[in-house]
Amino acid sequence: MHLPALLSAEELAQARHWLTQGPWADGRATAGPQAAAVKRNAQLAEGPAAQALRALVMQALERCPLFLSAALPRRVLPPAFNRYRGTGDAYGPHVDQAIRQHPGGPLRADLSCTLFLSDPGSYDGGELLMQSGAGTRGAPAQQAMKLAAGDAWLYPANTVHSVAPVTHGERLAAFFWVESLVPRAEERQLLHEMDLALTRLRQRDIDSAGAESAEAVALTGSYHNLLRLWART
Numbered sequence: 001m002h003l004p005a006l007l008s009a010e011e012l013a014q015a016r017h018w019l020t021q022g023p024w025a026d027g028r029a030t031a032g033p034q035a036a037a038v039k040r041n042a043q044l045a046e047g048p049a050a051q052a053l054r055a056l057v058m059q060a061l062e063r064c065p066l067f068l069s070a071a072l073p074r075r076v077l078p079p080a081f082n083r084y085r086g087t088g089d090a091y092g093p094h095v096d097q098a099i100r101q102h103p104g105g106p107l108r109a110d111l112s113c114t115l116f117l118s119d120p121g122s123y124d125g126g127e128l129l130m131q132s133g134a135g136t137r138g139a140p141a142q143q144a145m146k147l148a149a150g151d152a153w154l155y156p157a158n159t160v161h162s163v164a165p166v167t168h169g170e171r172l173a174a175f176f177w178v179e180s181l182v183p184r185a186e187e188r189q190l191l192h193e194m195d196l197a198l199t200r201l202r203q204r205d206i207d208s209a210g211a212e213s214a215e216a217v218a219l220t221g222s223y224h225n226l227l228r229l230w231a232r233t
Helices: 009-019 048-062 065-071 185-205 214-230
Strands: 024-026 042-044 073-076 080-085 090-094 099-102 105-108 111-116 123-125 128-134 140-145 152-156 161-163 166-180
Touching: 009 048, 009 166, 042 048, 048 065, 048 073, 048 080, 048 166, 065 073, 065 152, 065 185, 105 166, 185 214
Parallel strands: none
Antiparallel strands: 024 042, 042 080, 073 166, 080 166, 090 161, 099 105, 111 152, 111 166, 123 166, 128 140, 128 161
């Protein structure tokens, strides 16, 4: 799912300022054995810059209705930040680890998210490549994502994905994982579609006094009953 304009222009300027502060470390230090073998990038090390950036991104997520509806987040792993430079930095095909270490205890990674922080015209390559089933001649089909600065891409954490080599410029991004209140993707998708339909129904049927229609009230009850049935708290 595309999350457009997660960060404002002002927030992007703040993020880029903090990213220039560094320091940067070898990105392989935070990867598992499979991923480390195909990973070539840098990651922002712990320090004031990383802390300020995490707060910035977390505030943006908390005010994004589309993210909250689609992810139904129970916990979000504090974001990290990476840099791919035009010397061939890349990240080969891999699957993210299922369990991540969260300050509150182990976190089940249901969803992954990449937040693009560089203008797409400022670097060549660097697409986020998502594998999705079989393509021609049995090879995996790929979806290439290269979004505007401030936009994010939310996707299932069990997806095989990679980052294409950066051949010019610099690609900066944030990345993090989400443990959802609703672990099953099919149930989460149904709730999200229902929430979107309810929003449109409320906008269409609300009366002059601000009261919702009986149909909207009934369907809201159904939404919350399904959430109550499927959620794991």
